[in-house]
Amino acid sequence: MTDRVRLTEYARGGGCACKIPPGELEAMVAGLGPATGSAELLVGLDHGDDAAVVRLDERTGLVTTADFFTPVVDDAYDWGRIAAANALSDVYAMGGTPLVAINLLCWPRDVLPLELAREVLRGGQDVAREAGCHLAGGHSVDDDGPKYGLAVTGLVRPDELITLDAGRAGLPLSLTKPLGVGVLNTRHKATGEVSAEAVASMTTLNRDAARAAVAAGIRCGTDVTGFGLLGHASKLARASGLTVALDATRVPYLPGARAAVRDGHVSGGTRRNLDWVRPWTDFGSTGEADRLLLADAQTSGGLLVAGEVPGGTVIGELLPRGASMVVVR
Ligand SMILES: Nc1ncnc2c1ncn2[C@@H]1O[C@H](COP(=O)(O)OP(=O)(O)OP(=O)(O)O)[C@@H](O)[C@H]1O
Numbered sequence: 001m002t003d004r005v006r007l008t009e010y011a012r013g014g015g016c017a018c019k020i021p022p023g024e025l026e027a028m029v030a031g032l033g034p035a036t037g038s039a040e041l042l043v044g045l046d047h048g049d050d051a052a053v054v055r056l057d058e059r060t061g062l063v064t065t066a067d068f069f070t071p072v073v074d075d076a077y078d079w080g081r082i083a084a085a086n087a088l089s090d091v092y093a094m095g096g097t098p099l100v101a102i103n104l105l106c107w108p109r110d111v112l113p114l115e116l117a118r119e120v121l122r123g124g125q126d127v128a129r130e131a132g133c134h135l136a137g138g139h140s141v142d143d144d145g146p147k148y149g150l151a152v153t154g155l156v157r158p159d160e161l162i163t164l165d166a167g168r169a170g171l172p173l174s175l176t177k178p179l180g181v182g183v184l185n186t187r188h189k190a191t192g193e194v195s196a197e198a199v200a201s202m203t204t205l206n207r208d209a210a211r212a213a214v215a216a217g218i219r220c221g222t223d224v225t226g227f228g229l230l231g232h233a234s235k236l237a238r239a240s241g242l243t244v245a246l247d248a249t250r251v252p253y254l255p256g257a258r259a260a261v262r263d264g265h266v267s268g269g270t271r272r273n274l275d276w277v278r279p280w281t282d283f284g285s286t287g288e289a290d291r292l293l294l295a296d297a298q299t300s301g302g303l304l305v306a307g308e309v310p311g312g313t314v315i316g317e318l319l320p321r322g323a324s325m326v327v328v329r
């Protein structure tokens with residue numbers, strides 16, 4: 001029975017493309033602050049950073065984040081690994097180290113066998129182990145559709161924090177994973193065709209990229225996930241009060257990504273991302289296929305950082321704020 005299940009058939013939107021669109025999310029959470037706790041809040045809701053951070057002492061910040069989503073691939077073990085790598089990524093994106101995580105699981109127990117859920121959890125466990133992060137509990141709910149992810153707690157040195165608002169004009173922008181997992185996952189959902197490169201990319205931890213970024217003195221960045229490169233670059237530009245200039249010809253893509261766009265495998269989330277950034281983006285003569293690829297909703301994407309990092313690709317730079325907040329050439 002478990003062999004015949006196609007998990008992506010149970011997903012309304014795939015992976016990070018199932019997120020509430022950026023504009024709607026920001027309207028929804030606007031005004032939820034200010035902070036009310038006793039610990040000093042180092043990173044809160046202000047700019048929509050990847051995680052919240054509170055200060056424990058002079059040298060230690062506590063990082064906390066949660067992420068869960070619908071199946072992006074049919075293979076339960078791979079989906080578990082991808083969801084865990086994606087959730088852990090938000091701690092890495094802040095320059096932190098994950099310490100302990102708990103599973104968040106929604107499962108349609110009348111429809112899908114629990115042994116399949118075990119496979120999902122096994123995938124998450126293996127990736128958490130690779131990250132050196134305890135997976136020590138969780139919460140499980142009977143639901144209409146499967147969803148999985150982690151709540152992760154980590155540590156960061158306050159002077160090594162990586163945030164959206166720390167950009168400076170003149171810094172290069174680097175990306176540490178190729179784009180295209182969104183369109184490849186959309187193709188997988190439609191046709192069953194597996195992209196081994198996409199699975200390998202999504203299950204790769206952002207740990208080494210984050211360590212390299214911190215070692216390089218980088219203090220501004222984020223991970224590229226559901227809002228696509230353009231969406232996350234927009235948030236960075238807005239928080240830092242700068243313009244992001246992207247060189248579309250330098251952006252790396254996974255094999256097959258361009259063909260997947262050509263064949264129409266573009267998720268609703270990706271189209272919404274593009275619509276969201278249009279008002280402040282100068283696309284020059286960039287064609288529609290490239291615009292869609294740059295807006296492609298990623299799941300467990302790479303880091304976008306202000307600086308140069310070993311293993312990353314320089315794809316643009318930060319400029320003083322100009323007429324457009326994002327410029328694509
Ligand atoms: N329901 C909510 N209440 C309060 N804040 C929220 C809520 N949902 C999202 N946020 C905040 O909005 C910002 C953007 O959320 P989003 O999930 O896109 O970030 P993220 O965790 O970096 O995403 P990803 O996992 O795709 O990298 C974050 O700062 C997040 O904490």
Ligand SMILES: [Mg+2]
Binds near residue numbers: 049090223224
């Ligand atoms: Mg993030």
